[in-house]
Amino acid sequence: MSDLQRLLKESWTLVEEEQDKLAGYFYARIFLGRPEVRDLFPVTMDVQRARLLGAIVSAIQTVDDPERFDEYLRSLGRDHRKFQVVPEQYEVVGAALLEALRTFGRGDWTPEYDQAWRDAYDVIARKMLAGAEADTNPAFVHAEVIHHERRGRDIGLLRVRPLQHLEFRPGQYVSVECPKYQPRVWRTYSIANAPRADGTMDFHVRALGAGWVSGALVRRTQPGDMLRLAAPMGTMAVDRRSQRDIVLIAGGTGLAPIKAIIEELATFNRTRWVHVFYGARDRDDLYDLPDLQRLASVFPWLSLMPVCSHDSGWGGEEGLLSEVVRRYGPWQDHDFYLSGSPAMIRATLRAVNELQVPPMRVKYDAFADY
């Protein structure tokens, strides 16, 4: 651990127990000093669910070497254009952060800690600003929902038509806002198709409990509604130069980017075997199985293994995806693409590591918040 990271972690323990109060103070500092900044944030804001402070703290604590995270920070800065953030607001937010830390760190907060947070924030903010400034695309595009279909208990499949061209690569995701039902709240969703001539895009969304955006997209959105989509992000693109066979692993709606990758492979692949493991709790949750079966019947290089973890009457493969993938190994000579919940990704990464797949051949997106 570098000195900087040690100082950041050590100092955070001084305030950690009071982080809700610290968050309240942080937002109050910003909004009282600069009331116009309040309009950038969701209409209803409770401190537990407000995302900015938590995001900055975790970025600062994990990004000990900002050079390594250069591309991520630049794309985060590009993505922040969707919030309509202007450069000078980075100073306002940085100053509020330091003041909140000093206030709750009380007598134990040293000038050394202060400097460490200031330095880390400045480097990150500079990289985000550079990313935002270099981007000439619009901050977001408007897209009309042209098809909405409910599948299973809590899944919605949406097809949208962006009003402006949005270039993306299969495997990428975009931030989505649903202004009619949840204005100013953005969440990321993977694009579930390869680029099409008519520009339409598909999304597979699972409504999560009282989740703000997923609930609105699955239960309330209808054809004719408008969404906003920010710039595509993510690096889970197929390596076209590789000759290796491929393993695709999708948990739940983690199928979305995997399906986009299959569609892309369908445009050029003839020589690589592609094995898809598609897992869910039960049959009802395997919401897109018929379409995957159709693809597997059309493309001889594609094989499909549906998996249920909790379905006693299911005649197919049972267990967690990580266990099933392990059973079918060894896979040392394959390229891997994984998508799903953080728990599924962690377990599967452990499994492929045990199967001695070199980490550089494994690409993944976890549906973590940030």
Ligand SMILES: Cc1cc2nc3c(=O)[nH]c(=O)nc-3n(C[C@H](O)[C@H](O)[C@H](O)COP(=O)(O)OP(=O)(O)OC[C@H]3O[C@@H](n4cnc5c(N)ncnc54)[C@H](O)[C@@H]3O)c2cc1C
């Ligand atoms: C790279 C990436 C790609 C993704 N792709 C997809 C995708 O293709 N499909 C997909 O379905 N999802 C995807 N996600 C997840 C998605 O971005 C959202 O995180 C998810 O839809 C939940 O957002 P929400 O606004 O509905 O929930 P939030 O409102 O953010 O709530 C999150 C969780 O907290 C719970 N909660 C609700 N209210 C409260 C409260 N008052 N206090 C405490 N907890 C509460 C909710 O039940 C939910 O479980 C992706 C995530 C990432 C990072």
Ligand code: HEM
């Ligand atoms: C070091 C600087 C910053 C970092 C690392 C950072 C990081 C993040 C991340 C990771 C998220 C969650 C992702 C998302 O919802 O898309 C987020 C949300 C957000 N950020 Fe930033 N951000 C920074 C600075 C700023 C600044 C200067 C502003 C302007 C006021 C800002 C405004 C927002 C808003 C409005 C949200 C959504 C909040 C919510 O939904 O509750 N950010 N930030």
